Amino acid sequence: MKLIILDQNGVINQGRDTCIRTPDEWKPVPGSLQAIARLVHAGYRVVTATNQSGIGRGLLDMTTFNSINDRMLRAVQQEGGRIDALFFCPHTQHDKCTCRKPGIGMFKEIRQRYGVELSQVPAVGDSLRDLQAAAKAGAIPVLVLTGKGKDTLAGGELPTNTQIYPDLSAVVDSLEIQAV
Numbered sequence: 001m002k003l004i005i006l007d008q009n010g011v012i013n014q015g016r017d018t019c020i021r022t023p024d025e026w027k028p029v030p031g032s033l034q035a036i037a038r039l040v041h042a043g044y045r046v047v048t049a050t051n052q053s054g055i056g057r058g059l060l061d062m063t064t065f066n067s068i069n070d071r072m073l074r075a076v077q078q079e080g081g082r083i084d085a086l087f088f089c090p091h092t093q094h095d096k097c098t099c100r101k102p103g104i105g106m107f108k109e110i111r112q113r114y115g116v117e118l119s120q121v122p123a124v125g126d127s128l129r130d131l132q133a134a135a136k137a138g139a140i141p142v143l144v145l146t147g148k149g150k151d152t153l154a155g156g157e158l159p160t161n162t163q164i165y166p167d168l169s170a171v172v173d174s175l176e177i178q179a180v
Helices: 032-041 062-078 105-114 128-137 149-155 168-174
Strands: 002-006 044-051 085-089 122-125 140-144 163-165
Touching: 002 105, 032 044, 032 062, 032 168, 044 105, 085 105, 105 128, 122 128, 122 168, 128 140, 128 149, 140 149, 140 168, 163 168
Parallel strands: 002 044, 002 122, 044 085, 122 140, 140 163
Antiparallel strands: none
């Protein structure tokens, strides 16, 4: 099975300094929706793994969070793509949970649900904690320079073997996508 794990904010949709609080605030990163469609057409299963501390901080309720995700899923579908599953951590950093990246709880759940070892699975993110979680879980850490990606790169100390690309479209280009 071909699988890819994507962070949402800064990879699929434009990141913000604060959490996205309404569906109208959700805006795709240019080219990201088309990149997801290309992945799907090449036989990839696309899942997301995202920290959503706005829920835990009371800035966002589950109904609104679901509405935001519905907007994203519809936008991906309109481009011919599909996101197979959304994995998210609603906790704050003070909760000390195992699912919040850089913890690997979401990655363990993905591995269990799909019955796949993550050693050949790219995990695409724009923050150091995305990359750290990917590396700790045994996935391939991939940094995109959208969202917080440029700041993450400038900060250095990336996990060993981190791949770096300008955006999700370039990641897809690197996978030598061939339609099934």
